[in-house]
Amino acid sequence: MDRNKSSTTIAGIDVGKRQLDAAVLGRAEQHRVANDAAGWEGLIAWLAERGVRRVGLEATAGYERGVRARLEAAGLEVVVHQPLEVKLFARLKRRRAKTDRLDAALIAAATAQVDTVRAAQDPRLAHLAERLTAYEQISDQAAQLKTFMEHVTLPDLAASLGEQIQSLARLKARLAREILAALKAWPDLLARWTLLRSLPGVGPLVAASLVIRMPELGALKRGQPASLLGVAPFDRQSGQWKGQSFIGGGRSRPRRMLYLAAIAAKRFDAAFKIFADRLLAAGKPPKVAIVAVMRKLVEAANLVLKRQQPWVRHA
Structure with a gap:
């Protein structure tokens, strides 16, 4: 880790559906706020008072999106950890106790070990990612139904499942069109998409x-x-x-x-x-x-x- 990073004040935030727990690396003080717009503003003020410039979050079923966007808008570096990363880091440090406040301190410690910071979240990509996730999940559902149908012998049940699969296929196609249309509406994203399409095997999606x-x-x-x-x-x-x-x-x-x-x-x-x-x-x-x-x-x-x-x- 270079000197720049080692001198940066780092905080970790444990994200819950309704609340956020924050801890500053190397300090005992911690802070809890609601996971809403008012809470985010209070959290940013608390972090600013302590000179925090870098914050770690754990991806938590999408509940981190709002606070992440607000932190980045405030000029903070934000590192988003996958849950497995934090879990393995806790195992490495032999930390077994688990509370929201302890998790925040653990995330802060894990963030201090990261040598690259993920690109700042682009609001356009956040919306596209949500639509793309829906496309992927619907694809999985359709695949599961098709597998299930291989073992169905009752004609009425097969017909009902077939209708569901066709409905999912239509929704999947619609989402694909919407994703590509939205992406192509932005010249910079379209330019990146076009360059990537030149690679062997890389289709539109x-x-x-x-x-x-x-x-x-x-x-x-x-x-x-x-x-x-x-x-x-x-x-x-x-x-x-x-x-x-x-x-x-x-x-x-x-x-x-x-x-x-x-x-x-x-x-x-x-x-x-x-x-x-x-x-x-x-x-x-x-x-x-x-x-x-x-x-x-x-x-x-x-x-x-x-x-x-x-x-x-x-x-």
Whole structure:
């Protein structure tokens, strides 16, 4: 951690549906406010009095969105942690006691260890992300119903489920149109989407997912995009796992989308097909080859946005 970060006053906020608990790193004092507009203003004033410039939050079913937007509007750096990150950090520090106030202090400590700050939330992307989440959840529901229908023998039940699936398909198509139309209405977002569409296997919704859920792309160093997505390999040199690498963490929603793009790129793009086939020939499992293609794709996405030039396909 550099000197700049070590001298920054950091706070952690435990987010609940109705309340927020804040703690400043290294200090005993803590503060509780309501999770509403009035509470946010009081919280910002309390943080300002203590010279806090960086705040950590835990993603909590969307209840953090409002306070995060207000903190960023006030000029504070905001780090949003995934729940698993905080849980593993607590395990590392051997902290078992759990209250809202203790969680706030833990989040502050975890925030102090982060060496990169997530891009500030763009209100446009927040709205698009909510619509995209609905699209993804409806896709999952439709897939589950289709699987269930494979075991249905009663004609009336099959007909009813079929109607539900058709209804979900119509809603899914409508949401996809709305996402793309809203995204294309903004020249800067459209430019990013167009550049990402030049990548092998990256269709309209995959590109939209990267624009919406990975706004940092184009400003990252080599290796960071793969780590952010959760497809960077980490060695595990212990016991039965000696010599093996694993992926973990990262952003699961865009990763699911890029998985589809990787399958298409491996099949239809000559360069990616050669790359994947070489890994398979070396004895790598098919899933490992797909993850490697995903890693190359997300690094390429960062590159085309950084250079502001479309991907050049090789025959």
